Amino acid sequence: MIRTEGLAKTFTLHLRGGMQLPVFSGIDLTVHSGECVVLSGPSGAGKSTLMRSLYGNYRAGAGHIWIRHHGGMVDIAASEPRIVLAVRRETLVYVSQFLRVVPRVSTLDIVADEPITRGIAPDEARDMAGSLLLRLNIPRRMHGIPPATFSGGEQQRVNVARGFIAAHPILLLDEPTASLDAENRSVVVGMIQEAKARGTAVVAICHDADVRAAIADRLYPLSPAREAA
Amino acid sequence: MTAVPNGHDGLITARGLYLSFGAIPALVDVDIDLWPGEVLAVVGESGSGKTTLLNVLSGRVAPDAGAVLYTDPEGEQHDVHTMPAPALRTLHRSDWGFVHQDPKQNLRMNVSAGGNVGERLMARGARHYGTIRAEAIDWLTQVEIDADRVDDLPRTFSGGMLQRLQIARTLVTHPRLVFMDEPTGGLDVSVQARLLDLIRTLVARLGIAAVLVTHDIAVARLLAHRIAVMQRGRVVETGLTDQVLDDPQHAYTQLLVSSVLQV
Ligand SMILES: Nc1ncnc2c1ncn2[C@@H]1O[C@H](COP(=O)(O)OP(=O)(O)O)[C@@H](O)[C@H]1O
Ligand SMILES: Nc1ncnc2c1ncn2[C@@H]1O[C@H](COP(=O)(O)OP(=O)(O)O)[C@@H](O)[C@H]1O
Ligand SMILES: [Mg+2]
Ligand SMILES: [Mg+2]
Numbered sequence: 483m484i485r486t487e488g489l490a491k492t493f494t495l496h497l498r499g500g501m502q503l504p505v506f507s508g509i510d511l512t513v514h515s516g517e518c519v520v521l522s523g524p525s526g527a528g529k530s531t532l533m534r535s536l537y538g539n540y541r542a543g544a545g546h547i548w549i550r551h552h553g554g555m556v557d558i559a560a561s562e563p564r565i566v567l568a569v570r571r572e573t574l575v576y577v578s579q580f581l582r583v584v585p586r587v588s589t590l591d592i593v594a595d596e597p598i599t600r601g602i603a604p605d606e607a608r609d610m611a612g613s614l615l616l617r618l619n620i621p622r623r624m625h626g627i628p629p630a631t632f633s634g635g636e637q638q639r640v641n642v643a644r645g646f647i648a649a650h651p652i653l654l655l656d657e658p659t660a661s662l663d664a665e666n667r668s669v670v671v672g673m674i675q676e677a678k679a680r681g682t683a684v685v686a687i688c689h690d691a692d693v694r695a696a697i698a699d700r701l702y703p704l705s706p707a708r709e710a711a
Numbered sequence: 712m713t714a715v716p717n718g719h720d721g722l723i724t725a726r727g728l729y730l731s732f733g734a735i736p737a738l739v740d741v742d743i744d745l746w747p748g749e750v751l752a753v754v755g756e757s758g759s760g761k762t763t764l765l766n767v768l769s770g771r772v773a774p775d776a777g778a779v780l781y782t783d784p785e786g787e788q789h790d791v792h793t794m795p796a797p798a799l800r801t802l803h804r805s806d807w808g809f810v811h812q813d814p815k816q817n818l819r820m821n822v823s824a825g826g827n828v829g830e831r832l833m834a835r836g837a838r839h840y841g842t843i844r845a846e847a848i849d850w851l852t853q854v855e856i857d858a859d860r861v862d863d864l865p866r867t868f869s870g871g872m873l874q875r876l877q878i879a880r881t882l883v884t885h886p887r888l889v890f891m892d893e894p895t896g897g898l899d900v901s902v903q904a905r906l907l908d909l910i911r912t913l914v915a916r917l918g919i920a921a922v923l924v925t926h927d928i929a930v931a932r933l934l935a936h937r938i939a940v941m942q943r944g945r946v947v948e949t950g951l952t953d954q955v956l957d958d959p960q961h962a963y964t965q966l967l968v969s970s971v972l973q974v
Contacts, residue, residue: 534958540954541954
């Protein structure tokens with residue numbers, strides 16, 4: 483589902499006199515359908531950077547990111563924006579660490595947005611969104627308000643709901659359980675396991691040993707790159 | 712492999728645009744591509760050439776060099792700056808729309824709100840009064856203006872309402888392409904949020920392509936699929952919106968992004 487070849491990323495910090503910050507290079511990562519690979523390594527090792535590169539959010543410095551999309555392979559690292567957007571619309575979901583809220587839009591509508599764009603009737607989409615939010619212990623009285631004022635854990639669950647409603651073949655999860663209590667953690671773990679059983683390829687970042695043990699088929703270790711001059 | 716369109720089905724293709732006002736180069740070597748249904752934000756600080764670019768793309772101002780091609784729904788390409796003036800006017804009335812920062816540039820202040828919206832339909836050939844009025848009222852409601860304001864003059868409207876009225880007037884004819892110049896500029900923040908939400912929803916629902924000029928990166932983040940960053944008349948960086956804002960490559964883009972708190 484995902485195959486990277488020689489993927490590399492170096493940031494150039496122009497505001498710091500063009501300082502080069504190499505994060506990783508030579509990444510060959512393959513993830514199959516129904517498999518969960520957990521990116522591991524200390525803070526700053528480049529886990530989030532790698533995940534964002536897979537999503538096309540960060541630009542790859544070198545190499546390829548092959549994504550299975552509609553039976554063909556698309557190289558995210560070399561595709562035009564509208565191809566990347568099409569892949570995100572139908573194939574690739576990214577649950578970021580923090581929810582980026584859209585002003586004025588209710589929690590329910592944020593979650594229902596993806597199925598509506600997919601062509602599902604708005605009422606049905608809102609029903610799907612409602613049940614997913616309830617499963618994640620976001621009570622119905624909160625569905626009608628924008629999540630801007632929610633706690634970190636609540637926002638994270640809204641973010642998770644938004645990612646899982648899509649049921650896309652590839653799921654990228656950056657610390658999806660980091661600010662959740664044990665009960666909600668196990669709800670999310672259950673959702674990840676169901677997604678894998680459906681054949682979803684999952685790449686995850688998570689520090690929690692129990693969560694990791696419950697979802698990971700394999701670890702992909704990253705080590706911090708040397709600082710360049 | 713996914714089919715990659717061959718470059719001939721772009722809505723707008725601009726190549727090598729150059730324009731100077733005396734010694735000031737307002738556009739230097741600018742290439743722009745816009746695809747059907749795509750929202751492109753043009754960002755950059757004041758004086759970087761954004762409005763000039765919008766005026767050149769929409770045929771309102773001629774460049775010193777370069778060409779702007781528009782592909783009509785039949786797939787025929789037109790050079791915006793060499794096509795006959797009446798044909799360009801027809802384009803502006805039918806396929807295209809223009810949203811100005813100052814709604815008064817577009818609205819007729821001595822004509823009722825409903826008249827402002829209905830007028831565009833009439834210019835396109837609608838004749839039945841009842842239908843025109845009904846559609847005008849429908850559009851006023853879509854932009855969250857009470858139907859009972861339909862006979863009021865725009866002069867009695869607030870700034871945010873005027874902008875929403877301008878949007879209704881522009882979108883009522885279902886243009887394929889809308890040019891927007893700082894559509895939320897000069898409005899209070901709370902009014903801006905409402906307007907942005909409205910533009911976002913309408914543009915997505917109608918599948919409209921847009922070139923959106925803004926100095927506000929948060930506006931670009933919310934509305935645009937793709938961003939072009941301008942500095943001193945040049946496009947210094949272009950790409951997917953979140954990629955350009957989260958992983959800016961050009962020194963100027965890094966400066967622009969770092970000077971905003973949280974977008
Ligand atoms: N947009 C960015 N611009 C510049 N440097 C970045 C950016 N994103 C991440 N980095 C840097 O890349 C390195 C890896 O960070 P990150 O991928 O967040 O690590 P991890 O997720 O493993 O903790 C860090 O040094 C971080 O500062
Ligand atoms: N009609 C004009 N006559 C002379 N100079 C102009 C005219 N229009 C724009 N300029 C100049 O061209 C440059 C770009 O302006 P403009 O396109 O309005 O920038 P922006 O919209 O990014 O603020 C500026 O230096 C501006 O002063
Ligand atoms: Mg991280
Ligand atoms: Mg301007």
